[in-house]
Amino acid sequence: MMTYLPGDAFHPIPIFEDRDFWAYCAKQELRFQACAACGALRHPPTPVCWNCHSTAVEWRLAPTRAVVFSFTIVHHAADDRIRDSLPYVVIVAEFPDYGPVKLVSNLLADPSMVHIGMIVELIWEPAADGMFLPRFVRVGKGDPEAGAGQW
Ligand SMILES: [Zn+2]
Numbered sequence: 028m029m030t031y032l033p034g035d036a037f038h039p040i041p042i043f044e045d046r047d048f049w050a051y052c053a054k055q056e057l058r059f060q061a062c063a064a065c066g067a068l069r070h071p072p073t074p075v076c077w078n079c080h081s082t083a084v085e086w087r088l089a090p091t092r093a094v095v096f097s098f099t100i101v102h103h104a105a106d107d108r109i110r111d112s113l114p115y116v117v118i119v120a121e122f123p124d125y126g127p128v129k130l131v132s133n134l135l136a137d138p139s140m141v142h143i144g145m146i147v148e149l150i151w152e153p154a155a156d157g158m159f160l161p162r163f164v165r166v167g168k169g170d171p172e173a174g175a176g177q178w
Pocket of ligand 1: 063067077078080
């Protein structure tokens with residue numbers, strides 16, 4: 028399938044506490060780190076709870092629907108490999124009734140349609156080495172076979 032940005036351009040390099048986050052992504056599960064002592068969610072992953080300082084961790088499954096908390100439309104190619112993908116949409120997604128975590132991702136949509144408060148849904152895009160990247164589409168546009176240019 029077509030990917031939103033060239034598949035070889037950007038690939039996560041899991042390190043430290045990120046490893047578990049990306050391991051769940053490889054299984055197409057969006058899970059955020061939660062404190063096993065007090066339940067506080069956090070992202071990016073860290074070794075210690077910001078709320079109670081516990082190091083006990085669990086990974087809580089996120090909802091598949093999110094809301095655009097903020098966004099930007101990128102018109103400048105910081106890397107030559109993404110020049111043909113311009114303009115593309117970067118969002119900060121939040122998950123109502125879930126917790127304070129937010130996720131920086133892409134919204135696969137016509138940039139002119141994006142707005143704060145827009146309801147979006149999670150899809151998984153294949154990447155190199157068996158990885159999947161969490162990205163978002165407009166609700167009802169979750170057909171991963173649609174490919175670029177169909178948003
Ligand atoms: Zn805690």
